[in-house]
Amino acid sequence: KRHAFWETQPVGQFADRGKDLEEGPIEPPQDVAEVRQEPYNLPKNFEWCTCDLNSDETAAEIYNLLTTNYVEDDENMFRFKYSKEFLRWALQPPGYFTSWHIGVRGQATKKLVGFISGVPAHIRVRDKVIIMAEINFLCVHKKLRSKRLAPVLIKEVTRRVHLENIWQAVYTAGVVLPTPITTSRYWHRSLNPKKLIDVGFSRLGARMTMSRTIKLYRLPETTVTPGFRPMERRDVAAVRRLLHSYLSQFVVAPELSEKDVEYWLLPIEDVISSFVVEDPESREITDFCSFYTLPSSILGNKNYSDLKAAYSYYNVATKTPLLQLMNDALIVAKRNMYDVFNALDIMENQTFLKELKFGPGDGHLHYYLYNYRLNAAMKPETLGLILL
Numbered sequence: 465k466r467h468a469f470w471e472t473q474p475v476g477q478f479a480d481r482g483k484d485l486e487e488g489p490i491e492p493p494q495d496v497a498e499v500r501q502e503p504y505n506l507p508k509n510f511e512w513c514t515c516d517l518n519s520d521e522t523a524a525e526i527y528n529l530l531t532t533n534y535v536e537d538d539e540n541m542f543r544f545k546y547s548k549e550f551l552r553w554a555l556q557p558p559g560y561f562t563s564w565h566i567g568v569r570g571q572a573t574k575k576l577v578g579f580i581s582g583v584p585a586h587i588r589v590r591d592k593v594i595i596m597a598e599i600n601f602l603c604v605h606k607k608l609r610s611k612r613l614a615p616v617l618i619k620e621v622t623r624r625v626h627l628e629n630i631w632q633a634v635y636t637a638g639v640v641l642p643t644p645i646t647t648s649r650y651w652h653r654s655l656n657p658k659k660l661i662d663v664g665f666s667r668l669g670a671r672m673t674m675s676r677t678i679k680l681y682r683l684p685e686t687t688v689t690p691g692f693r694p695m696e697r698r699d700v701a702a703v704r705r706l707l708h709s710y711l712s713q714f715v716v717a718p719e720l721s722e723k724d725v726e727y728w729l730l731p732i733e734d735v736i737s738s739f740v741v742e743d744p745e746s747r748e749i750t751d752f753c754s755f756y757t758l759p760s761s762i763l764g765n766k767n768y769s770d771l772k773a774a775y776s777y778y779n780v781a782t783k784t785p786l787l788q789l790m791n792d793a794l795i796v797a798k799r800n801m802y803d804v805f806n807a808l809d810i811m812e813n814q815t816f817l818k819e820l821k822f823g824p825g826d827g828h829l830h831y832y833l834y835n836y837r838l839n840a841a842m843k844p845e846t847l848g849l850i851l852l
């Protein structure tokens with residue numbers, strides 16, 4: 465039975481499409497005292513564990529589980545390879561709960577075989593700001609698939625989110641579940657076309673030679689915008705103002721405090737890269753761009769083991785044309801040996817994707833809300849939220 469689990473959950477149901485139901489929470493909040501106190505039952509010989517990412521050993525166990533068992537592309541040629549430092553950054557934002565970093569171990573072996581995580585975030589939906597859990601990194605070991613472990617992991621993280629008196633969540637998936645609030649398409653900009661073709665990420669265009677392809681994607685060594693430089697702590701207040709104002713145009717977007725901006729956007733090598741444009745005259749911060757670093761394992765190529773990929777994060781252009789700002793981001797990524805620069809067709813990205821020579825990817829990323837009904841699916845350009 466398709467979606468047997470999701471038809472039991474407070475999410476938009478396919479059967480409800482077209483009905484003019486009230487927009488908002490599907491179930492009312494409960495009294496925290498009424499929330500189930502004990503963890504859900506796991507299959508025999510498995511046990512829950514709460515994962516402390518500050519323990520190097522535990523962080524390494526999560527890194528190893530994801531590196532060998534997490535999301536692959538549709539043709540199983542690549543697998544996300546989040547670094548330990550990235551996982552610590554992604555999972556320990558201001559206000560995080562260690563109890564939302566949930567593992568499953570074999571009782572006998574104590575081997576980590578399953579994981580799911582949540583972090584708290586203030587998300588605005590139209591004119592309402594709601595504290596939600598951002599759910600991510602759901603992973604079941606390849607050898608334990610179809611044991612129905614994923615529904616139990618989802619119910620357990622939901623229970624622990626409820627214990628913190630939080631009743632909504634947001635998550636993404638490459639698969640269609642009941643019911644996407646929007647479906648975005650991903651696009652890729654080649655930076656190292658020779659390697660991308662060698663590993664099968666891209667194909668040589670029709671009537672294209674390799675040398676012509678290398679020339680097509682060539683980028684200058686230096687950025688073109690005067691005042692373009694890495695973001696620093698002293699820029700946090702200005703970047704927060706830029707970002708808060710920019711995101712207010714979207715239907716769904718995060719509400720970021722200065723602490724949030726400091727945490728999510730100050731550069732961390734090989735994790736998050738961010739840049740500001742400081743007007744040389746006025747010294748004002750007029751623009752901002754950022755991308756995060758998410759390599760992938762290349763499965764079964766004799767020459768390469770890893771794909772170095774940059775993922776477009778939040779970008780705000782108020783004086784510099786967005787096209788020029790993003791081209792500077794490509795130039796920096798290329799200079800730092802990234803092989804490819806990825807972006808979703810959300811926010812205003814469609815205004816630069818084709819012109820900057822991004823090509824459409826072969827898949828979609830669907831966005832979901834838990835326990836919050838939106839009446840109609842949104843266009844991806846009205847979405848202002850990036851999940852890692």
Ligand SMILES: COc1cccc(CC(=N)NC(=O)c2cccnc2OC2CCNCC2)c1
Pocket residue numbers: 535536537538542543544636638650651758760771775806807808827829851852
């Ligand atoms: C190239 O290596 C891959 C390894 C695994 C999966 C995919 C395809 C894919 N599923 N890509 C995306 O989901 C994607 C494409 C562009 C931008 N963000 C993305 O996903 C982000 C956001 C959701 N969590 C994963 C990272 C590619």
